[in-house]
Amino acid sequence: MGVIERIKEIEAEMARTQKNKATEYHLGQLKAKLAKLRTTLLEPAKGASGQGDGFEVTKYGHARVALIGFPSVGKSTLLTQLTGTKSEAAAYEFTTLTCIPGIIHYNDAKIQLLDLPGIIEGAAQGKGRGRQVIAVAKSSDLVLMVLDASKNDRHKEILTAELEAVGLRLNQRPPQIYFKRKKTGGISFNSTAPLTHIDEKLCYQILHEYKIHNAEVLFREDATVDQLIDVIEGNRKYIKCLYVYNKIDVMGMDDVDRLSRLPNSVVISCSMQLNLDRLLAAMWATMGLVRVFTKPQGQHPDFSEPIVMSHDRGGCSVEDFCGQLHRSLAKDFKYGLVWGTSAKHFPQRCGLQHELEDEDVVQIVKRKDQTEEGRGRFKSHVEGPVRISDRVKKAPLKQ
Ligand SMILES: Nc1nc2c(ncn2[C@@H]2O[C@H](COP(=O)(O)OP(=O)(O)OP(=O)(O)O)[C@@H](O)[C@H]2O)c(=O)[nH]1
Ligand SMILES: [K+]
Ligand SMILES: [Mg+2]
Numbered sequence: 193m194g195v196i197e198r199i200k201e202i203e204a205e206m207a208r209t210q211k212n213k214a215t216e217y218h219l220g221q222l223k224a225k226l227a228k229l230r231t232t233l234l235e236p237a238k239g240a241s242g243q244g245d246g247f248e249v250t251k252y253g254h255a256r257v258a259l260i261g262f263p264s265v266g267k268s269t270l271l272t273q274l275t276g277t278k279s280e281a282a283a284y285e286f287t288t289l290t291c292i293p294g295i296i297h298y299n300d301a302k303i304q305l306l307d308l309p310g311i312i313e314g315a316a317q318g319k320g321r322g323r324q325v326i327a328v329a330k331s332s333d334l335v336l337m338v339l340d341a342s343k344n345d346r347h348k349e350i351l352t353a354e355l356e357a358v359g360l361r362l363n364q365r366p367p368q369i370y371f372k373r374k375k376t377g378g379i380s381f382n383s384t385a386p387l388t389h390i391d392e393k394l395c396y397q398i399l400h401e402y403k404i405h406n407a408e409v410l411f412r413e414d415a416t417v418d419q420l421i422d423v424i425e426g427n428r429k430y431i432k433c434l435y436v437y438n439k440i441d442v443m444g445m446d447d448v449d450r451l452s453r454l455p456n457s458v459v460i461s462c463s464m465q466l467n468l469d470r471l472l473a474a475m476w477a478t479m480g481l482v483r484v485f486t487k488p489q490g491q492h493p494d495f496s497e498p499i500v501m502s503h504d505r506g507g508c509s510v511e512d513f514c515g516q517l518h519r520s521l522a523k524d525f526k527y528g529l530v531w532g533t534s535a536k537h538f539p540q541r542c543g544l545q546h547e548l549e550d551e552d553v554v555q556i557v558k559r560k561d562q563t564e565e566g567r568g569r570f571k572s573h574v575e576g577p578v579r580i581s582d583r584v585k586k587a588p589l590k591q
């Protein structure tokens with residue numbers, strides 16, 4: 193029997209099995225079996241390189257966003273609207289066959305937007321171009337799940353299940369479970385929170401399914417069996433997702449209103465250009481991108497090109513900021529001066545751990561700033577003319 197048939201069989205057995213205290217252990221075991229099978233499915237087939245299918249697009253800009261959705265929901269129309277890059281759009285399904293990149297210019301940042309072929313139920317198991325599409329989604333900082341607002345809302349569930357089946361977790365944070373394999377010593381099971389979904393016996397059973405007999409497991413939250421399996425499997429990708437309901441122009445107000453109130457959702461119409469600005473703002477907020485402007489000593493801040501950071505990717509502390517400017521900067525760091533919403537007063541003196549906020553201005557003062565060498569190195573990233581904007585008021589020239 194092939195892997196896909198075995199997956200189907202286990203899914204059927206899980207559907208047949210009633211959920212109660214008596215079946216809890218059996219269900220847990222089935223879940224672990226299913227996760228293991230799905231992992232084998234994800235391993236690339238022997239001899240397949242995955243190259244040359246038109247899906248490899250170089251990362252560009254400060255963040256990457258993937259358009260995921262059923263065929264003909266308007267993904268390509270949206271790409272064209274937001275980036276100006278033309279991606280073929282038509283009334284028939286599977287118009288788009290590869291990955292088409294465009295760039296959104298928003299808040300002085302560049303966001304790479306990727307148009308992709310539509311995916312359908314069974315994508316995770318290789319139907320259509322599902323596997324390639326999902327691989328691109330995995331490499332993104334945000335998934336825009338594009339849905340046809342006038343169609344069945346079950347599409348959202350189906351797509352979520354497809355993405356989950358290959359280890360993507362949308363709008364979830366990693367489980368607070370410490371897990372470490374050991375060479376000897378058996379299983380040590382502990383928890384710092386009351387557990388209502390899992391107990392020691394069930395945990396042992398799942399570890400046994402993975403042939404793990406020596407390990408340390410510490411639950412720091414009331415986690416589920418699925419979350420434990422995610423931690424054991426270890427290759428999960430936690431990614432943010434916005435649900436974008438397109439084509440609201442063909443719907444009644446009541447339905448539009450209902451959809452717009454769902455969590456992490458934005459309603460839009462590409463053809464009538466409705467709410468696209470709100471979509472961009474929601475993308476920005478969801479990705480938690482932070483722009484920080486550099487200010488060399490005795491000069492105006494450089495507003496021409498911000499350093500864009502994110503809480504998810506690399507963090508937003510002064511240390512992370514230094515890291516983006518120059519490798520040696522954090523090492524030579526004496527103190528920082530900050531203007532903006534993260535500062536209590538202007539300028540605020542701060543250390544490497546200070547968390548920066550959107551549109552802050554930062555000046556780094558180095559220990560060796562008096563030496564010619566040090567000055568040259570720090571200034572190197574702000575060469576060229578400095579554009580003066582009204583934001584200069586925040587950062588007086590004197591400092
Ligand atoms: N009424 C309405 N139609 C739209 C809207 N946006 C796109 N369409 C239409 O929907 C159809 C499909 O649009 P595409 O952009 O090709 O959809 P897609 O998701 O890229 O489709 P595939 O590449 O085939 O997966 C086209 O006929 C578009 O003109 C909208 O906001 N309202
Ligand atoms: K289409
Ligand atoms: Mg398309």
